[in-house]
Amino acid sequence: MSTHSPSPSPEHPILAGMVAALNPPDDTSPLPVGTRIGGDVVEGVLGSGGFATVYRVRSPSGYVSALKLLPLDQGPERAERAWREMLLGTRLSHPNLVRQLGAGQWPLENPRYLWVKLELVEGPTxxxxxxxxxxxxxxxxxxxxxxxxxxxxxxxxxxxxxxxxxxxxxxxxxxxxxxxxxxxxxxxxxxxxxxxxxxxxxxxxxxxxxxxxxxxxxxxxxxxxxxxxxxxxxxxxxxxxxxxxxxxxxxxxxxxxxxxxxxxxxxxxxxxxxxxxxxxxxxxxxxxxxxxxxxxxxxxxxxxxxxxxxxxxARTDVDWTRVLHPERWRPMKPWARWRRVLAVVGVGLAVALGAWWLGFGREVAPGGRTPEPVRAVAAPSAEAPPPPAAAPPLALRKDSVPVKQQQTSGPQSEATSKRRGSAVRTACLGLTGAALQACLGTPQQVPSEPLAPPPQACPAGAVETMTNTLGLRIGERNAVDWSDVRGRSVHVQEDATLRVGGDWEAGANRFGKGWKVALPNKTRLFGRLYVKEGRVYGRFTEARTPQGVLYPVCLELLDTGGNVGLELQPGSGPGKMMVDPVVEVRVVDRFP
Known part of the structure; x- marks a missing residue:
C-alpha cells in the first residue's frame, strides 16, 4: 500500500486516523524538509493535530510512509500516551489494519519525541x-x-x-x-x-x-x-x-x-x-x-x-448489484419540507384559480383589468414584507374565505359571488395543514417562532476540550461565515453549518510560546438555529476539521457587533431565514 505519488495536501484523509486530539508540544515549528528520523528523510508535513505532527517520509530505498512524531517531554501522562499508542500498534498486523512499520526515539541523544512509522494509505474516508x-x-x-x-x-x-x-x-x-x-x-x-x-x-x-x-x-x-x-x-x-x-x-x-x-x-x-x-x-x-x-x-x-x-x-437471492444512492442522498432538511409544503400550496392555488376561471370567469365585467382574485393571492414584494398575520382557523366557514369580489350590484352579482366563494372553498377542501391555511389565509412573511430552547448545559467534555485541548478561553470570539457569499444576505436553515474562514488561533497566554491553531481553516461548526422576536439565535455543539477530527464545542451565535443573535434581513419568509453572510461565535461554558 505504499505510494510514490506527489506529496498529499494537508487535507489528506490519513490525518483523520493519525492525528490525536490532545494538547500540542510547545515547539510547534515543523521539521524542515531533509531532516533524518530513523533513517528516513522528511519530505513534508501531512498535517498536525493536538498531540502529534505527521510527516511524509521516504526511506533510502524510495519507500514512502507516514511518520508520526509524539512528544515525550510534556509530562508523564503525555509520555505514557505516546508509548501506549506505539505498543498497541505492535500487536496488530492485518491487511485491513494500518500497519506499523517501526518506532523509536528522536533525537538519539536526549530524545524528546517518540516516532512511529506507519503505512501511508492513499484513499478516501x-x-x-x-x-x-x-x-x-x-x-x-x-x-x-x-x-x-x-x-x-x-x-x-x-x-x-x-x-x-x-x-x-x-x-x-x-x-x-x-x-x-x-x-x-x-x-x-x-x-x-x-x-x-x-x-x-x-x-x-x-x-x-x-x-x-x-x-x-x-x-x-x-x-x-x-x-x-x-x-x-x-x-x-x-x-x-x-x-x-x-x-x-x-x-x-x-x-x-x-x-x-x-x-x-x-x-x-x-x-x-x-x-x-x-x-x-x-x-x-x-x-x-x-x-x-x-x-x-x-x-x-x-x-x-x-x-x-x-x-x-454468499446469498444468491439478494441483488448485490443494486445501486444504493443513484444521487448523493441527504436527509430531508427543514427547508426541503417547506419546499414540499409550498409545492402543495401552489397546486392548491392553481386548482382554486382554475375553478374560478372555469366556473364564472366569463361573467366578470370586461375591461382588461386583472381579475381581483388573482391580485389577492399574488406574492407581496420581498422588499417590504408585511407584519405576521394570524393563521386563520381551519374550520371552513362561509364568511372565512378572503377572496375579493368585483363591486357590482344586483341579483346576478350576488349569485356570481356565491358561486365564486363556493368554488374556491371546494378547491381548498382537498388540502390539509399548512397548505389549507395558505389557501384560506394570508401567508406569513416572517419565519414562525418556535419556543426558545431552555438554558442548556454544554455537550459532555466540550468545555474541557475547548479550554485544554484547543486552548480557547471562555468568552473568546471569532469571525465565521456561512459560505463564500459576500455583499448580500444569505439564506440559512435551521441546521445550517458555519465555516471557520481562516485558522482560528488560540491566545498566546495559554501556551507561552506564541500562537497555535485551535481550529484550522474550513472547519465546520454544527448546531441549531431558532427565531425569537425577529432575531436568529444559534447554538453550535460540534466542530469538524477538514481532516475529519470531531470536537465537542459550546459556541453561541453573535452578530459582528458582538450582540447575541442576528437580525432577520428582508426576504425572510416561512422556513426561510435571510441573514448577514459574516457573523461571529463566542465560546461559552453553558447555553443561557
Missing part, C-alpha cells in the same frame, strides 16, 4: 467513498466485512479501538479494501487508563447505549469512568453500516443539538428499508442487530459478525 453516486449494495457490505475482520484481529489481540467511525476507515486506492486506522485512543488491559472523564475518548454519535446508561447512572460520581468492551466497537460498526446504507445516522440529533440520548437508550432506529428501499431485509436485520440496546443482544464477538456477513454475501 469510508463515508466519502460509500455515499458516492453509483455505490452498490455488494460493495458496501464488502467494506463492512473488511472492518469486521480488522476488529476480529484487534479484539483477539486484546485491543479495543474505541473510535470506530467512517473518518477512521480509509478505502485504499491500491487494493480497494477498507483499512481501519487511528488506535490513538485504543485500549489494552496491559496499558493503564489515562482518561479522567466519564467516557473514553470517542465520538458521541457512535457511542453505545450502555455507555450512555452508565453515564446517567453515575452522573456526578467522583472518579466514575465507563469501561468500553468489544460490544462498543460492534455498535459503532452498526452506526457506520446504517449511515452507508441509508445516508443518515440511526438517530436524529436532539432538538437543540447534541445526541438524542433518549432515542439511543429507548427507541428503535427507523427500519433501513423505509429510509432507503434499496436495502434488502436480510442486510437490514444484520445492521439492526448491531444497533441493539445491550451488548448481549448484539453478536457475541467480531468473529461471529464476520461469519454472518460472509454467509450473507
Amino acid at each position: 469510508l463515508d466519502e467513498w460509500g455515499l458516492a453516486p453509483g455505490r452498490t449494495l455488494g460493495e458496501v457490505v464488502e467494506r463492512g466485512l473488511e472492518v469486521a475482520r480488522a476488529l476480529a484481529v484487534s479484539h483477539e489481540a486484546g485491543v479495543l479501538h474505541r473510535d470506530v467511525k467512517e473518518a477512521n476507515i480509509l478505502v485504499s486506492q491500491s487494493t480497494g479494501q477498507a483499512v481501519l486506522v487511528d488506535f490513538g485512543v485504543g485500549y489494552h488491559p496491559a496499558c493503564p487508563t489515562l482518561t479522567k472523564g466519564m467516557f473514553p475518548p470517542g465520538t458521541p454519535a457512535y457511542r453505545a447505549p450502555e455507555a450512555w446508561a452508565y453515564g446517567r447512572a453515575h452522573a456526578g460520581e467522583p472518579g466514575a469512568h465507563y469501561r468500553a468492551g468489544p460490544g462498543d466497537d460492534l455498535y459503532a460498526v452498526g452506526v457506520v453500516l446504517y449511515r452507508l446504507l441509508t445516508g443518515r445516522f440511526p438517530f436524529r440529533p436532539a432538538e437543540h443539538g447534541g445526541e438524542d440520548v433518549e432515542a439511543v437508550l429507548h427507541r428503535a432506529p427507523l427500519p433501513l428499508h423505509l429510509v432507503n428501499p434499496q436495502v434488502p431485509l436480510a442486510v437490514e436485520e444484520v445492521c439492526l442487530r448491531l444497533l441493539a440496546k445491550t451488548p448481549e443482544a448484539r453478536y457475541p464477538d467480531a468473529v461471529t459478525l464476520c461469519q454472518v456477513l460472509e454467509e450473507l454475501r
Whole structure:
C-alpha cells in the first residue's frame, strides 16, 4: 500500500486516523524538509493535530510512509500516551489494519519525541467513498466485512479501538479494501487508563447505549469512568453500516443539538428499508442487530459478525448489484419540507384559480383589468414584507374565505359571488395543514417562532476540550461565515453549518510560546438555529476539521457587533431565514 505519488495536501484523509486530539508540544515549528528520523528523510508535513505532527517520509530505498512524531517531554501522562499508542500498534498486523512499520526515539541523544512509522494509505474516508453516486449494495457490505475482520484481529489481540467511525476507515486506492486506522485512543488491559472523564475518548454519535446508561447512572460520581468492551466497537460498526446504507445516522440529533440520548437508550432506529428501499431485509436485520440496546443482544464477538456477513454475501437471492444512492442522498432538511409544503400550496392555488376561471370567469365585467382574485393571492414584494398575520382557523366557514369580489350590484352579482366563494372553498377542501391555511389565509412573511430552547448545559467534555485541548478561553470570539457569499444576505436553515474562514488561533497566554491553531481553516461548526422576536439565535455543539477530527464545542451565535443573535434581513419568509453572510461565535461554558 505504499505510494510514490506527489506529496498529499494537508487535507489528506490519513490525518483523520493519525492525528490525536490532545494538547500540542510547545515547539510547534515543523521539521524542515531533509531532516533524518530513523533513517528516513522528511519530505513534508501531512498535517498536525493536538498531540502529534505527521510527516511524509521516504526511506533510502524510495519507500514512502507516514511518520508520526509524539512528544515525550510534556509530562508523564503525555509520555505514557505516546508509548501506549506505539505498543498497541505492535500487536496488530492485518491487511485491513494500518500497519506499523517501526518506532523509536528522536533525537538519539536526549530524545524528546517518540516516532512511529506507519503505512501511508492513499484513499478516501469510508463515508466519502460509500455515499458516492453509483455505490452498490455488494460493495458496501464488502467494506463492512473488511472492518469486521480488522476488529476480529484487534479484539483477539486484546485491543479495543474505541473510535470506530467512517473518518477512521480509509478505502485504499491500491487494493480497494477498507483499512481501519487511528488506535490513538485504543485500549489494552496491559496499558493503564489515562482518561479522567466519564467516557473514553470517542465520538458521541457512535457511542453505545450502555455507555450512555452508565453515564446517567453515575452522573456526578467522583472518579466514575465507563469501561468500553468489544460490544462498543460492534455498535459503532452498526452506526457506520446504517449511515452507508441509508445516508443518515440511526438517530436524529436532539432538538437543540447534541445526541438524542433518549432515542439511543429507548427507541428503535427507523427500519433501513423505509429510509432507503434499496436495502434488502436480510442486510437490514444484520445492521439492526448491531444497533441493539445491550451488548448481549448484539453478536457475541467480531468473529461471529464476520461469519454472518460472509454467509450473507454468499446469498444468491439478494441483488448485490443494486445501486444504493443513484444521487448523493441527504436527509430531508427543514427547508426541503417547506419546499414540499409550498409545492402543495401552489397546486392548491392553481386548482382554486382554475375553478374560478372555469366556473364564472366569463361573467366578470370586461375591461382588461386583472381579475381581483388573482391580485389577492399574488406574492407581496420581498422588499417590504408585511407584519405576521394570524393563521386563520381551519374550520371552513362561509364568511372565512378572503377572496375579493368585483363591486357590482344586483341579483346576478350576488349569485356570481356565491358561486365564486363556493368554488374556491371546494378547491381548498382537498388540502390539509399548512397548505389549507395558505389557501384560506394570508401567508406569513416572517419565519414562525418556535419556543426558545431552555438554558442548556454544554455537550459532555466540550468545555474541557475547548479550554485544554484547543486552548480557547471562555468568552473568546471569532469571525465565521456561512459560505463564500459576500455583499448580500444569505439564506440559512435551521441546521445550517458555519465555516471557520481562516485558522482560528488560540491566545498566546495559554501556551507561552506564541500562537497555535485551535481550529484550522474550513472547519465546520454544527448546531441549531431558532427565531425569537425577529432575531436568529444559534447554538453550535460540534466542530469538524477538514481532516475529519470531531470536537465537542459550546459556541453561541453573535452578530459582528458582538450582540447575541442576528437580525432577520428582508426576504425572510416561512422556513426561510435571510441573514448577514459574516457573523461571529463566542465560546461559552453553558447555553443561557
